[in-house]
Amino acid sequence: MYRLYSDMTMIKDQSELSKINPVTGAVIFMTKCVDIGNLTEKNVKEFWERSRIYNLMTDTRPVPYVEDGQTKTRAVTLEELERHIGLATNVYTRSRESWLKKMTACMVKNAEYAYGLAKRNLEAKKTTAA
Numbered sequence: 018m019y020r021l022y023s024d025m026t027m028i029k030d031q032s033e034l035s036k037i038n039p040v041t042g043a044v045i046f047m048t049k050c051v052d053i054g055n056l057t058e059k060n061v062k063e064f065w066e067r068s069r070i071y072n073l074m075t076d077t078r079p080v081p082y083v084e085d086g087q088t089k090t091r092a093v094t095l096e097e098l099e100r101h102i103g104l105a106t107n108v109y110t111r112s113r114e115s116w117l118k119k120m121t122a123c124m125v126k127n128a129e130y131a132y133g134l135a136k137r138n139l140e141a142k143k144t145t146a147a
Contacts, residue, residue, distance in 0.1 A: 043079035043093050044101045047071070052116045054108035056101050065098055067116060074124060 037045075048054055051067035069092070072078060078090035080097075111119065 039081050040093060040097045046079050048106045048108040052111035054106045054110045056104045058102055061099060061102060065095055
């Protein structure tokens with residue numbers, strides 16, 4: 018088992034960050050997103066499911082790769098995730114119910130903000146046209 022804080026604070030020399038495997042970095046990042054601090058055989062399915070939900074809700078993929086000279090991103094595969102069983106971070110682990118409630122609240126706030134922004138843009142467009 019190895020331990021690395023999700024904000025990389027155990028790495029004293031920040032240039033060392035570039036030496037972390039992109040998949041490992043993505044799994045560490047995802048611990049914060051899914052609110053599961055320790056990856057175990059017992060919770061790998063829950064971690065996987067939450068990461069898929071998070072990816073869909075935010076349209077993000079945390080693993081960078083280069084294809085045809087362009088940097089793209091992809092999701093962590095189940096095989097890659099299982100290779101990280103034993104990873105422990107300082108992230109607080111929430112229950113599934115608590116995490117889903119938190120994610121729903123975030124999505125509602127995002128939708129409310131998007132509505133307000135769209136409404137302001139529409140009003141500005143009407144004012145400009147008049």
